Amino acid sequence: xxxxxxxxxxxxxxxxxxxxxxxxxxxxxxxxxxxxxxxxxxxxxxxxxxxxxxxxxxxxxxxxxxxxxxxxxxxxxxxxxxxxxxxxxxxxxxxxxxxxxxxxxxxxxxxxxxxxxxxxxxxxxxxxxxxxxxxxxxxxxxxxxxxxxxxxxxxxxxxxxxxxxxxxxxxxxxxxxxxxxxxxxxxxxxxxxxxxxxxxxxxxxxxxxxxxxxxxxxxxxxxxxxxxxxxxxxxxxxxxxxxxxxxxxxxxxxxxxxxxxxxxxxxxxxxxxxxxx
Amino acid sequence: xxxxxxxxxxxxxxxxxxxxxxxxxxxxxxxxxxxxxxxxxxxxxxxxxxxxxxxxxxxxxxxxxxxxxxxxxxxxxxxxxxxxxxxxxxxxxxxxxxxxxxxxxxxxxxxxxxxxxxxxxxxxxxxxxxxxxxxxxxxxxxxxxxxxxxxxxxxxxxxxx
Numbered sequence: 001x002x003x004x005x006x007x008x009x010x011x012x013x014x015x016x017x018x019x020x021x022x023x024x025x026x027x028x029x030x031x032x033x034x035x036x037x038x039x040x041x042x043x044x045x046x047x048x049x050x051x052x053x054x055x056x057x058x059x060x061x062x063x064x065x066x067x068x069x070x071x072x073x074x075x076x077x078x079x080x081x082x083x084x085x086x087x088x089x090x091x092x093x094x095x096x097x098x099x100x101x102x103x104x105x106x107x108x109x110x111x112x113x114x115x116x117x118x119x120x121x122x123x124x125x126x127x128x129x130x131x132x133x134x135x136x137x138x139x140x141x142x143x144x145x146x147x148x149x150x151x152x153x154x155x156x157x158x159x160x161x162x163x164x165x166x167x168x169x170x171x172x173x174x175x176x177x178x179x180x181x182x183x184x185x186x187x188x189x190x191x192x193x194x195x196x197x198x199x200x201x202x203x204x205x206x207x208x209x210x211x212x213x214x215x216x217x218x219x220x221x222x223x224x225x226x227x228x229x230x231x232x233x234x235x236x237x238x239x240x241x242x243x244x245x246x247x248x249x250x251x252x253x254x255x256x257x258x259x260x261x262x263x264x265x266x267x268x269x270x271x272x273x274x275x276x277x
Numbered sequence: 278x279x280x281x282x283x284x285x286x287x288x289x290x291x292x293x294x295x296x297x298x299x300x301x302x303x304x305x306x307x308x309x310x311x312x313x314x315x316x317x318x319x320x321x322x323x324x325x326x327x328x329x330x331x332x333x334x335x336x337x338x339x340x341x342x343x344x345x346x347x348x349x350x351x352x353x354x355x356x357x358x359x360x361x362x363x364x365x366x367x368x369x370x371x372x373x374x375x376x377x378x379x380x381x382x383x384x385x386x387x388x389x390x391x392x393x394x395x396x397x398x399x400x401x402x403x404x405x406x407x408x409x410x411x412x413x414x415x416x417x418x419x420x421x422x423x424x425x426x427x428x429x430x431x432x433x434x435x436x437x438x
Contacts, residue, residue, distance in 0.1 A: 014416050018390065018415070020408075045419065049423070054391055056369050065279050069304060
């Protein structure tokens with residue numbers, strides 16, 4: 001029996017073009033296609049359909065997300081985005097995994113709204129693979145998942161490393177990420193409160209703490225504007241100069257972990273010069 | 278995830294406004310039914326499935342209520358974008374026409390595999406049917422669309438909304 005006389009079904013053709021056939025069957029179908037112009041035309045037809053449809057709808061996923069979606073998610077998240085990350089102590093630097101035990105649990109322990117928000121900020125969908133187009137101003141995403149925790153990267157990492165508090169919030173150019181204040185946690189680590197302006201929709205605020213040469217995000221919440229659903233924005237004790245009320249979740253995260261008062265300008269400049277150790 | 282959900286909804290509904298309304302409804306439902314999401318399973322599968330089910334419900338209700346007019350098409354014609362944007366809109370309209378011509382089960386398989394890029398296994402998880410069923414739906418869609426795209430609308434055997 002010659003290969004080309006085996007009847008190839010339409011299902012096999014589409015599965016072959018979609019790369020879904022096991023090697024042996026794929027080779028058989030490929031050979032039949034090579035031998036039979038009608039089969040080749042059929043496969044080509046399917047390829048054409050695939051390209052037409054995927055190409056036509058692709059731009060939709062590249063569009064900025066309409067604000068109302070982020071507002072919906074943010075409203076649900078405003079009271080709950082306290083990432084279950086324990087501040088780690090300096091002596092734990094040698095054993096990072098133990099300190100972040102909660103985060104090495106599967107990510108699904110975090111509430112759904114937080115997951116959606118974080119996925120949006122990360123510029124990648126990190127629960128189950130796949131990715132979407134980040135915003136043009138933030139091609140790399142503000143955070144990435146590493147060792148089961150959220151690590152600042154790109155504009156956020158750069159702001160946390162190099163900005164003095166409040167410097168990003170005045171003056172001409174508004175950076176994508178701005179730092180509002182610095183404090184030392186009870187575990188002895190330096191933590192900084194940041195704002196993210198350019199997320200494509202709702203601005204966000206959060207806390208990141210330094211350790212093992214990275215900034216790990218410990219709290220994250222949307223900046224809820226006036227007339228809010230899902231909880232008030234607290235005019236708390238930790239408002240940065242000249243601004244914007246921090247979300248309740250962020251205020252709570254600071255209150256829970258701060259040791260003493262926020263760093264003054266001199267202390268902060270020194271910490272920055274010392275690489276945040 | 279949200280951009281992908283928007284794209285999926287656009288392919289399912291073929292109308293921008295309707296698609297975004299569907300995404301909004303899906304997000305609201307997902308956020309209130311979080312406890313139904315089985316931890317450890319894929320979030321995207323859950324959201325795709327939820328959007329798909331909501332859309333089917335809406336279609337059934339709309340049929341009972343009768344036709345409602347959507348002004349999207351009119352709005353698009355009035356647009357004053359440049360050539361590239363018009364070209365993209367043209368291609369989108371052509372794709373919408375193709376998707377609208379398919380029966381619901383084929384349309385969803387096409388949306389998940391060809392447009393969202395899921396594997397047959399992933400699509401079968403979303404739709405809770407065997408992977409072989411995905412293949413046969415795609416094969417039937419191929420037959421239906423091949424005729425349409427060749428400019429022969431009469432070839433769409435059994436096609437209905």
